[in-house]
Amino acid sequence: MSSYSDRTPGSARLFSRAKACFPDGITHVGRYLEPYPLFVSHAKGPRKWDVDGNEYVDYFGGHGALLLGHCHPEVNAAVARQVERGAHFGASHELEVEWAELIREMVPSAGKVRFTSSGTEATHLAMRLARAYTGKPKVVRFLSHFHGWHDHVAFGEQGGPGILPGITEGAILCRPHDVEQVREVCASRSDVAAIILEPTGATFGQVPCSGDVLRQLREIATAAGVLLIFDEVISGFRVSPGGAQAHYGVTPDMTTLAKILAGGYPGAAVAGRADVFEPLNYRGEGESLLGPRVPHQGTFNASPVSAAAGIATLRILRDTDAVEKANRTAETIRAALNEVCRRKGSPWCVYGEFSAFHIFTGGATPEDIYAGKVPYTALKGGTPLALTQRIRSGFLAEGVDLTGWPGGLVSSAHGEAEVEATVKALEAVIDAVG
Numbered sequence: 001m002s003s004y005s006d007r008t009p010g011s012a013r014l015f016s017r018a019k020a021c022f023p024d025g026i027t028h029v030g031r032y033l034e035p036y037p038l039f040v041s042h043a044k045g046p047r048k049w050d051v052d053g054n055e056y057v058d059y060f061g062g063h064g065a066l067l068l069g070h071c072h073p074e075v076n077a078a079v080a081r082q083v084e085r086g087a088h089f090g091a092s093h094e095l096e097v098e099w100a101e102l103i104r105e106m107v108p109s110a111g112k113v114r115f116t117s118s119g120t121e122a123t124h125l126a127m128r129l130a131r132a133y134t135g136k137p138k139v140v141r142f143l144s145h146f147h148g149w150h151d152h153v154a155f156g157e158q159g160g161p162g163i164l165p166g167i168t169e170g171a172i173l174c175r176p177h178d179v180e181q182v183r184e185v186c187a188s189r190s191d192v193a194a195i196i197l198e199p200t201g202a203t204f205g206q207v208p209c210s211g212d213v214l215r216q217l218r219e220i221a222t223a224a225g226v227l228l229i230f231d232e233v234i235s236g237f238r239v240s241p242g243g244a245q246a247h248y249g250v251t252p253d254m255t256t257l258a259k260i261l262a263g264g265y266p267g268a269a270v271a272g273r274a275d276v277f278e279p280l281n282y283r284g285e286g287e288s289l290l291g292p293r294v295p296h297q298g299t300f301n302a303s304p305v306s307a308a309a310g311i312a313t314l315r316i317l318r319d320t321d322a323v324e325k326a327n328r329t330a331e332t333i334r335a336a337l338n339e340v341c342r343r344k345g346s347p348w349c350v351y352g353e354f355s356a357f358h359i360f361t362g363g364a365t366p367e368d369i370y371a372g373k374v375p376y377t378a379l380k381g382g383t384p385l386a387l388t389q390r391i392r393s394g395f396l397a398e399g400v401d402l403t404g405w406p407g408g409l410v411s412s413a414h415g416e417a418e419v420e421a422t423v424k425a426l427e428a429v430i431d432a433v434g
């Protein structure tokens with residue numbers, strides 16, 4: 001098989017134009033790839049094709065937005081119908097109500113819903129609402145967990161370039177899933193508004209979490225009068241039709257949703273206990289529409305086209321075994337890839353839960369990882385960038401597009417042929433790189 005560069009002259013040509021337009025020539029840091037990123041022309045089901053006509057098994061899945069694969073016919077038909085009727089009414093519309101009703105039916109914590117355009121906006125709003133509702137300034141979150149790129153979440157222990165020191169003071173950063181640390185914080189302070197976390201652990205289980213941790217955090221939050229926020233931007237409608245909270249039977253006070261929620265189109269939401277949304281309400285005479293309530297606008301909130309795609313997607317997830325199928329296929333992939341690692345005597349292993357797989361190159365077994373024997377800093381961001389880049393471009397040369405961590409998100413459209421292609425790709429990549 002020829003190398004990534006040999007196969008992709010069209011991507012190289014487009015990258016030379018993109019470099020003049022974009023920082024690093026890319027539009028999302030997750031798409032960074034040496035010597036240049038893949039430029040894709042179209043996609044269908046579990047596959048996509050680059051501008052040179054090469055075919056790939058796709059594990060990016062629209063950054064996790066496509067649990068049904070690309071171009072599901074019912075989603076496409078719903079979008080096409082809506083485009084004919086209008087993209088934006090600047091008014092309330094029936095689809096937004098239907099969309100929210102489905103969320104309330106499927107997601108246990110969803111008493112009320114507020115739509116935003118992205119997951120980043122959803123976590124931003126959830127944290128602002130939590131502070132307004134409780135009258136307290138601080139939010140506890142876990143190192144390594146990802147909640148988007150707004151100022152309150154886009155930094156670790158060292159703060160971050162461009163982020164005001166005053167804002168970093170609003171965060172209390174804890175070690176991932178260290179329940180005792182959170183218990184101590186909540187017991188010793190009276191200024192904590194909320195705890196926010198990815199309920200499946202950082203980056204959909206790259207740093208694994210557990211139902212037991214969620215149950216203990218629920219108890220701690222309730223006892224301390226602190227709001228518990230599950231960031232289900234990626235786990236929502238993926239772990240189960242009702243997300244991680246339905247799977248584990250732990251109901252947070254607020255939930256952030258995006259990605260699958262809008263069926264591959266831009267759209268997101270905060271859902272949660274009805275009373276927590278009170279600070280968004282107009283209080284009547286004497287108050288301006290602009291305040292002092294919690295400000296939240298957004299030109300594309302509840303976009304009709306995204307609503308149409310979201311409704312079509314959520315109905316399928318509610319009424320079929322699509323989520324279960326993606327979970328089963330991912331389990332088959334993890335087992336098959338671990339078998340390749342063993343057969344080849346490679347120190348790599350493949351782990352993950354639900355519809356994800358993560359490749360760990362640091363020399364541990366999945367059992368070690370789930371026993372907590374591998375530090376979170378090794379699991380997330382511990383593989384040198386040069387190695388992850390060689391793994392990604394090695395897989396691309398074999399016709400498989402992995403996510404950058406490296407790993408993959410599996411859809412219900414993936415099947416035996418995709419599993420087989422992925423096994424072959426890993427064999428070749430281990431021979432070349434590992």
Ligand SMILES: Cc1ncc(COP(=O)(O)O)c(C=O)c1O
Binds near residue numbers: 118149
């Ligand atoms: C758990 C989590 N929260 C928030 C976000 C940010 O969402 P968006 O990219 O829609 O802004 C992401 C995106 O990957 C995510 O995985």
